[in-house]
Amino acid sequence: MDTSKIFQHGTLGLLVPGLYDGTITAGELLKHGDTGIGTLDGLNGEVIILDGQAYQAREDGQVRQISATETLPFASVHFEAAQAGTPVSDLGQAAFQQQVQADNQLTNVFAAIRVDGSFKRVKTRVAPHQTKPYQTLVAATATQPEFEGTDVKGTIIGYFAPHLFQGATVGGFHLHFLSADHQLGGHLLDFEIDQAQLKVQKFADFQVHLPIDNADYLQEQFDNETIDSAINKAER
């Protein structure tokens, strides 16, 4: 169990023109990590993986467990290293991210970010399930359901990546949320921590696994500037 590596299936870039077909099973993905984030086949919601179990936050607001045979076009996972948490309190998202990046000197380093505790406010969005012919990521996420909670217990899980890797993944922070009662989940748009424990796990290695047997992937003509711009619109 290698706790110094992120394993990522697919790239954020391949979602941009609309390559939403699942190309890895959840069962195979979980061989490479017990914790992480992603999306399901058809851009169907937001995936949160905690303690070896994968959950889907759906566009109708429900949260359900994902079975081993379901597939994903994009996901990042890692094996969690044992570590003590650091207390954090009374922090909004922007201040939290600035503090975590600075305190841990993350700018050029991959890291997993996990926060367990109580939140004064949480606001998420969930990508709506797409059917073929697929729209681009910017079009698919132009209107999407948002969910809010106040005084919520739960977990933030996600990653920080160096900006050099924008396109391969999201440069900077990419965070998802799952409430302890599984009533609220999704891609984090905003939050305010009440009292929580923070764990930052740095990685020396970032491994990208590409769907090199998928005909749509092989044929796509990607454009780096379009991808950069779309990630800044759709994933922040």
Place this chain on the structure above:
Amino acid sequence: MDTSKIFQHGTLGLLVPGLYDGTITAGELLKHGDTGIGTLDGLNGEVIILDGQAYQAREDGQVRQISATETLPFASVHFEAAQAGTPVSDLGQAAFQQQVQADNQLTNVFAAIRVDGSFKRVKTRVAPHQTKPYQTLVAATATQPEFEGTDVKGTIIGYFAPHLFQGATVGGFHLHFLSADHQLGGHLLDFEIDQAQLKVQKFADFQVHLPIDNADYLQEQFDNETIDSAINKAER
């Protein structure tokens, strides 16, 4: 021995502002592959790794073996898979690259490119050894020795990478050369194949290993546009 993965130490991006200090030993690097390319501590020449042995093409035109304790700031390696070669003949660099990319549908796939045989012409350049304070990559390679040979037997080794990974590595082809008699080596600027055998090894996985304990790396403020432009100037 995993033949489906490229292991890369460092990024091409970190060379751009001049982070030339070696951060992995050749001995450690060779645990992750028996074949590959790179550069030595201080941007000292061009590294060619064939059949488990690492060589340095020096700016004075000499080629020497690298010992296990020497260090590198950047290198890509893989374990070579057994495969039959495909004959190629009478091809210049541009036509060769176009044909290899198209025939193997490489555009969005990482691959190793190896060509063993006879060459009508080979032209290489070798990065000149830098001392601190380091100049940027563009400044350091503005004037560099070039070497030419005609009717040369030898080996091209290098990689094709999807353009999405420009910055992390060189998007497109990045090829080095070593002659069979070890009298000519370096980063390939031009060549014309006479008769040779081509091997293309595709990879599902690209693993980047970052020097996350190196203070200069942690503190550098990288800029993606500067890196993209510098790679296009210095590495093609």
